[in-house]
Amino acid sequence: MHNIxxxxxxxxxxxxxxxxxxxxxxDDLRTDLGDPLFDRWFTGFLLDSVDLNGVVLSAPGxxxxxxxxxxxRDSVISTFQKYLSKCDKxxxxxxxxAEDALEPEPEVAIEEVSGxxxxxxxxxxxxxxxxxxxxxxxxxxxxxDNFVAGENCDLALAAAKAVxxxxxxxxxxxYFNSACGLGKTHLLNAIGWESLRQRPKSKIISVTAEQFAxxxxxxxxxxxxxxxxxxxxxxxxxxxxxxxxxxxxxxxQREFFHTFNRLNDxxxxxxxxSDCPASEINALEDRLVSxxxxxxxxxxxxxxxxxxAAILRRKRDDWDMKVSDDLINAIVERVKGNVRVLEGAxxxxxxxxxxxxxxxxxxDVHEVIADICDVQEGRQLxxxxxxxxxxxxxxxxxxxxxGKKRTARVAEARQxxxxxxRQLTELSLVEVAACFAKDHGTVIYAVKKVKKRCEDxxxxxSTVELIKRRLVRGGGTQNPRGNDPVVPDNDQFTSFRKxxxxxx
Amino acid sequence: xxxQIDKDVFQDALNQVQHVVSSRTTLPILSNVLIEADELGxxxxxxxxxxxxxxxxPADVSVTxxxxxxxxxxxxxxxxxxxxxxxxxxxxxxxATVRSGPSFFKILGLPNSEFPVIGEFGDxxxxxxxxxxxxxxxxxxxxxxxxxxxxxxxxxxxCIIGEGMLTLVATDGRRLAMVEQDLEFPAGNESAVIIxxxxxxxxxxxxKDSGEMKVSLTNNQASFQLNESHLITKLIEGNYPNFxxxxxxxxxxxxxxxxxxxxxxxxxVALLVNEKTNSIKFTFADNQVSIAANSPEIGEAExxxxxxxxxPKIVVAFNPEFVMAxxxxxxxxxxxxxxxxxxxPGVLKIDEPFLYVIMPMRVAG
Numbered sequence: 001m002h003n004i005x006x007x008x009x010x011x012x013x014x015x016x017x018x019x020x021x022x023x024x025x026x027d028d029l030r031t032d033l034g035d036p037l038f039d040r041w042f043t044g045f046l047l048d049s050v051d052l053n054g055v056v057l058s059a060p061g062x063x064x065x066x067x068x069x070x071x072x073r074d075s076v077i078s079t080f081q082k083y084l085s086k087c088d089k090x091x092x093x094x095x096x097x098a099e100d101a102l103e104p105e106p107e108v109a110i111e112e113v114s115g116x117x118x119x120x121x122x123x124x125x126x127x128x129x130x131x132x133x134x135x136x137x138x139x140x141x142x143x144x145d146n147f148v149a150g151e152n153c154d155l156a157l158a159a160a161k162a163v164x165x166x167x168x169x170x171x172x173x174x175y176f177n178s179a180c181g182l183g184k185t186h187l188l189n190a191i192g193w194e195s196l197r198q199r200p201k202s203k204i205i206s207v208t209a210e211q212f213a214x215x216x217x218x219x220x221x222x223x224x225x226x227x228x229x230x231x232x233x234x235x236x237x238x239x240x241x242x243x244x245x246x247x248x249x250x251x252x253q254r255e256f257f258h259t260f261n262r263l264n265d266x267x268x269x270x271x272x273x274s275d276c277p278a279s280e281i282n283a284l285e286d287r288l289v290s291x292x293x294x295x296x297x298x299x300x301x302x303x304x305x306x307x308x309a310a311i312l313r314r315k316r317d318d319w320d321m322k323v324s325d326d327l328i329n330a331i332v333e334r335v336k337g338n339v340r341v342l343e344g345a346x347x348x349x350x351x352x353x354x355x356x357x358x359x360x361x362x363x364d365v366h367e368v369i370a371d372i373c374d375v376q377e378g379r380q381l382x383x384x385x386x387x388x389x390x391x392x393x394x395x396x397x398x399x400x401x402x403g404k405k406r407t408a409r410v411a412e413a414r415q416x417x418x419x420x421x422r423q424l425t426e427l428s429l430v431e432v433a434a435c436f437a438k439d440h441g442t443v444i445y446a447v448k449k450v451k452k453r454c455e456d457x458x459x460x461x462s463t464v465e466l467i468k469r470r471l472v473r474g475g476g477t478q479n480p481r482g483n484d485p486v487v488p489d490n491d492q493f494t495s496f497r498k499x500x501x502x503x504x
Numbered sequence: 505x506x507x508q509i510d511k512d513v514f515q516d517a518l519n520q521v522q523h524v525v526s527s528r529t530t531l532p533i534l535s536n537v538l539i540e541a542d543e544l545g546x547x548x549x550x551x552x553x554x555x556x557x558x559x560x561x562p563a564d565v566s567v568t569x570x571x572x573x574x575x576x577x578x579x580x581x582x583x584x585x586x587x588x589x590x591x592x593x594x595x596x597x598x599x600a601t602v603r604s605g606p607s608f609f610k611i612l613g614l615p616n617s618e619f620p621v622i623g624e625f626g627d628x629x630x631x632x633x634x635x636x637x638x639x640x641x642x643x644x645x646x647x648x649x650x651x652x653x654x655x656x657x658x659x660x661x662x663c664i665i666g667e668g669m670l671t672l673v674a675t676d677g678r679r680l681a682m683v684e685q686d687l688e689f690p691a692g693n694e695s696a697v698i699i700x701x702x703x704x705x706x707x708x709x710x711x712k713d714s715g716e717m718k719v720s721l722t723n724n725q726a727s728f729q730l731n732e733s734h735l736i737t738k739l740i741e742g743n744y745p746n747f748x749x750x751x752x753x754x755x756x757x758x759x760x761x762x763x764x765x766x767x768x769x770x771x772x773v774a775l776l777v778n779e780k781t782n783s784i785k786f787t788f789a790d791n792q793v794s795i796a797a798n799s800p801e802i803g804e805a806e807x808x809x810x811x812x813x814x815x816p817k818i819v820v821a822f823n824p825e826f827v828m829a830x831x832x833x834x835x836x837x838x839x840x841x842x843x844x845x846x847x848x849p850g851v852l853k854i855d856e857p858f859l860y861v862i863m864p865m866r867v868a869g
Contacts, residue, residue: 033866037847062745063675066655070677071863 005083012051012287015261021083022047028079033072041068045092049261054089055080065092133196137206137239142189148314150307153183156298160187160271164194167202167237167269171296173260176273178300181340184273187300188239191271195237202236209245213252233262236269243274243292247282257288264291303339308332311339312346321350330365335372345369381424381471383417383435389471390417393463402436416464418443419450424471505569505594507541509561511585511604517548517561518579520733523706525575526552537575538619541565549619550575555703556622557710558734570616571598581609622736625727628720629693633670635730639711641672641683644858646704647829650676661704662744666694673747679826680747680861695721698744703737710735751861752849755842757815759788763839766793767831769807773797774824776805783865784824788843789817797824820846821865830860 007013013021025047030038044060045068055076059065068076069092080087134140144164149157156178162170174191176184192206207215212232219228232238238259246253263270274281277299278292303311312328315321327349335345345368352368353360360368384398391398394413401414414436421432422443429440436443454461518537526534538549545562571594582590587605594600594613602609642661650658655677664671670687673680699707703726710733711717718729721739728735773784778799787794791813796806820843830852831839842851852860 034847036845040848061749062743063747063749066658066675066677066745067750067863075866 006085007050007083008085009050009052009087010085012049012257014287014290015264018047018050021050024083025076025079028082029072029075032075032079041072046265048093048265049258050080050084052086054091055084055087057090057092059092059094062094065094068092129196129200132200133193133204136192136196136204137211138192138196138204139185139189142186143193144190146314146318147183147186147190148303148307148311150303150310152301152303152307153187153298156183156187156300159296159298160191161194163269163271164191165198167195168267172264172267173270173272173292173295175278175292175295175297176271176300177275177277177297179302179338180275181338182300182302183339184300185241188241188271188273192237192239195269199236203234204237204239205232205235206239206241208241209243212240212256213245213249216252216255229259232259235263237271238263238268239271241273243272243278244276244281246288247284250285253285253288257285257291260288260291270295302336305332308336308342312342315343315346316350319350321346323350323353326362327353327360327365330362331369334366334369341372345372348372383421383425383427383432386420386424386471387417387435389467390420393467393470415446415450416467418446419464420468420471422447424468505539505541505571506567506592507546507563507565508589508591509546509563511582511588511590513561513563514590515579515582517546517559518575518582520559520710521548521550521557522575522579523709524550524552524555524557524702533572533614533618533620535574535576536572536614536619537578538570538572538616540570540616541568543568551620551622552702553620554700554738555706556736557706558736560732567593569594571600571613572616572619573600573611573613578611581611623725625720625725625736626722628722628725628727629695630718630720631665631689631693632716632718633687635711635715635717636713637670637685637687638717639708639713641670641685642704642708642711643833644683644830645672645674645681646701646708647833648674648676648679648681648860649701649704650674651701652676657698657740657742657744660698660700660740662696662698662747664696665689666696673744675747675750675861678823678863679829680750681830682747682751682859682861684857684859686857693721696744697721697726698740698742699726700737700740703735706735750849751859752842752844752851755844755851757788757813757818757843759793759841759843760812761793761809761839761841763831763834763837765809766839767828769795769809770824770827770831773805773807774828776802777824781821781865782823782825783821784827785819785821787817787819788813788815790814815843818843818846820850822850822862823865826862834858 007017007021026038026042026045029042041064044064046058048056048058050056057068057076059068069090073090076090077087080090130140144157144161147157156176159171159174160176163174176187178184188206192204195202196204215228215231219225246256260270272292277297278284278289281289309325309328309332312332313325316323316328323346328346331342331345331349335342349360349365349368352364387398387401390396390413391401394409394416396410396413400410401417403410405411418432418436421427421435422429425432427435429443433440433443450464454464521537525537534552536550538547540547540549541563543565545560545565547558547560549556549558551557581602585602585604585607589604591603592600593603598613598615600611600613602611645661649660653659658675658677660674662671662673664673666689668686668688670683670685670689672683672685675681707728710728710730712730715731718727720727720729724739724741726737726739728737770784773795774797776797776799777784778797784795784797787796788811791811792808793811793813794806794808796804798804834854836854836856838854840853842853847864847866849861849863852862
C-alpha cells in the first residue's frame with residue numbers, strides 16, 4: 001500500500017485517493033498529537049483537495065479552521081510531506097457553516113422528515129413558487145406534465161423524475177446528452193420545477209455553462225470570487241445546460257471541478273446536459289470526464305414517428321392551431337428528429353393553412369416543408385447508403401462499385417457514387433477515397449467528371465438528381481448524434497411567398 | 505476665518521484627531537484636518553475614509569469659516585509654540601497664518617470643500633453605555649486582535665449585544681480574549697458588529713474614565729458620540745467565527761498567582777527565549793511554578809514563584825508574549841490559570857467577567 005506514496009501532486013487527487021490519504025494522515029496525526037488533542041481539534045475534519053496549490057482540509061466550524069491553521073501548521077504539513085511529493089501549504093475551509101451562521105435551517109429538515117411538514121410545504125402559494133423558480137433561472141413552460149414521453153427518452157425521463165424526487169441520492173450527477181432540440185433543456189427545467197415544488201426551501205441554480213462562465217469572469221473582475229463560490233457551492237440542486245461549452249476552457253473547468261466536488265461531497269445534486277457524451281467534449285479534463293460519467297448518463301434519441309406525432313399534436317393543442325391529424329402525420333413522415341424543426345414545420349403548415357381557403361392536402365404539406373426535409377436529412381447519409389442507392393439505379397451491385405472493374409457502366413456508377421458522397425456527406429476526399437478503395441485523385445476526377453456531365457446532359461443530371469432525392473427523402477438509418485441543421489429564417493419566408501399566391 | 509485659541513486646548517484637540525490621518529498619499533486631503541469655526545468655537549475633523557473623528561473645542565472666533573490644514577504638521581507646530589496664546593487667520597486661498605508671541609508661520613491648506621463628507625447615519629440602533637466600562641473591556645481584549653489581513657474578520661473586536669450582556673471578543677487564532685459584561689440594553693438593540701482595529705485604538709484614546717457615551721449602530725457603520733468628540737467608523741463586514749468552539753470546558757486544576765509577580769518573572773525569563781520555538785516552559789507543582797527558557801546558542805533562564813496550586817505536576821509551554829499581553833492590560837492583583845492537561849488550552853481568568861484562552865506550544869520530546 002505504502003509504495004504508491006509519495007503521491008504526485010501535479011495532478012489533483014481523486015476523491016478516493018483523498019479519503020485514503022486522509023485516513024493515513026489523520027492516524028499519524030493522532031499518534032503524533034495524542035488522542036485528546038486530536039479529538040479536541042480535528043474531529044469532523046476532512047481532506048478537501050490536494051493539488052499544486054497545497055492541501056485543503058475542511059473543518060466543521062470556522063473557529064476550528066482558524067485555530068488548526070494557526071496552531072497545528074507544522075504538524076499537519078510535516079505529516080502530509082510523508083505522503084506527498086510536495087507539500088508546503090495548507091489551509092482549512094469551513095464545511096458546515098450552519099453551526100456558525102445565524103440563519104438556521106431546521107425548516108427544511110422538518111419538511112423532509114415529517115409528513116406534516118410536507119403538507120405545509122405544499123401550501124406555499126403557486127405564485128411564490130413560480131417566483132422562486134424563475135429567480136433560480138428556470139424556464140416557466142418546461143415541466144414534466146408537458147413533456148411528451150416516448151420510447152426515445154424513457155430512460156432520461158425516468159432518471160429525471162427520480163432525481164427530482166430525491167436529489168443527491170439516486171443518480172449523481174445526472175448527465176443528459178442528445179442532439180439539440182430533443183428536450184434536454186425541457187427535462188433540466190422540469191427537474192428544477194418538480195424539485196422546487198416538493199422542497200420549496202431548497203436552493204436551486206439553473207444556468208447554462210456560458211452563464212456560469214460569465215459569472216466566473218465577473219467574479220474575477222470584481223474580486224468577488226468568494227461570493228461566486230458561495231453562491232454555487234451552496235446550491236442544493238445545480239443544473240447546468242450546454243456543458244460542452246466548458247470544453248477548451250481550463251480555468252473554468254478548474255473552477256467547475258471544485259464546485260462539482262463540493263456539491264458531490266455534500267451529496268447535493270448536479271444535473272448536466274450536453275450535445276455529446278462527456279468523453280467527446282472537446283478538451284475536457286479527464287478528471288471532469290470521469291466525474292461526469294460517474295453518475296447516470298442518459299441519452300435522448302430522436303423521437304420515433306408516433307412520438308413525433310404526439311409532440312406535434314400537443315403543440316397544436318397548446319398553440320390552438322387548426323391543423324388536422326392527417327396533416328400532422330404528413331409532417332412527421334417527412335420531418336424527422338429535431339423537435340424544433342418539427343415545430344417550425346408545424347407553424348409553417350398552420351400558417352399556410354390559414355392563408356389558403358382550400359383544405360391542404362398531404363402533398364401540399366410536403367411541398368410546404370420540402371426544404372426543411374432536405375436540410376434535415378441530407379447529412380445523415382453514409383457512403384454505404386449512397387452506394388446502395390446508386391447500385392439500384394444503375395443495376396450494378398455494390399461489390400462491383402467497390403471493385404476494380406472499369407467498364408463504362410460500372411465506372412459511371414462508381415463516379416456518381418463518389419460525387420454523391422462528396423455532396424451529401426461530410427466525408428473528406430481521402431475518406432471518400434477510402435470507402436471506394438481508391439486514392440483521392442480518383443475522387444477529384446470523378447467529382448469533376450460528374451459535374452461536367454451534369455452540365456452537358458440533362459438526362460444524366462436528372463438521373464443523379466433522382467438518386468439524390470431518393471437518398472434524401474427515403475431516409476436511411478438515423479444517426480442520433482448527427483449535427484442538426486438550423487433552418488434559416490428567411491428560408492421560411494421565401495417558402496411562404498412561393499406558396500401563398502396559390503389560394504389567392 | 506479668524507480665531508484665537510489656547511495652546512493646550514488646541515494641542516489636546518489635535519492630538520485626539522491626528523492619529524487618524526492617513527499615511528496614504530493618494531488623496532492629499534486625507535492628511536489634512538478640517539477646521540470649522542462658528543460662534544461657539546472650533547470643530548476639528550480627520551478621516552481616513554474608514555474612521556472619522558470630530559472634536560469640538562472652545563475658541564474665540566472673530567470670523568467664522570472653514571478650511572483644512574496638514575494635520576501632523578499643524579500639530580507639531582502647535583506643540584512647539586512658545587506662548588499659550590495662538591492666533592490663526594486663514595485667507596480665501598486657504599493659506600493660514602499662525603501667530604504666537606514672536607513666532608509666525610504660514611501654512612498652505614486645501615479648501616474644505618475637498619474634505620470627504622461622512623455618510624448619513626440612517627436607520628440606526630441607538631443606546632448609551634458607560635465610557636469606563638467600554639474602555640476597560642476594549643483594553644482587556646484589543647491586544648488579541650489578529651494582524652493577519654488575510655483573515656480580515658479577525659482584524660477587529662467582535663462586539664455582541666444581547667441576552668442582557670455585552671460581549672467583546674478578539675482572537676488571532678492562537679489566543680482569545682473575551683469580556684462578557686452583564687449589561688441591560690433596551691430591547692431591540694441586539695446586534696453583533698466587528699469594530700476594526702483602528703477604531704478600537706482611537707476609541708480607547710477618546711474614552712474617559714467617567715460619563716456616558718451614545719452609540720449608534722447600523723449594518724456597516726458605528727458612531728460613538730462622546731461629550732466633545734465623535735467617532736464614526738466603518739464596521740468589518742462578515743461573520744465572526746464561532747469563538748465558543750475554542751473555549752475549553754470545565755477546567756480540572758486552578759493555579760492562583762499574583763499578576764505582577766508572574767508578569768515580571770515571565771518578562772525576565774523571556775529574555776532568553778529560544779527564537780525558533782518562541783516558547784517558555786511552565787512547570788506547575790506543589791504551590792510553585794517554575795518558568796524556564798532555554799536557548800541552545802544563548803543560554804538558559806529559570807525562575808520560580810510561589811502560587812496556589814495543589815494539583816499534579818503539569819508541564820506546559822506558552823509563547824511568553826501571549827502570557828504577558830493580558831497581564832499587562834489587567835489591573836487585578838490576582839489572576840487564575842485554569843488547566844486541563846498539558847495539551848489543552850490554558851485559560852486565564854480574573855474575578856471579573858473576563859477570560860483569555862491560550863494555546864500551549866508543543867514541548868519537544
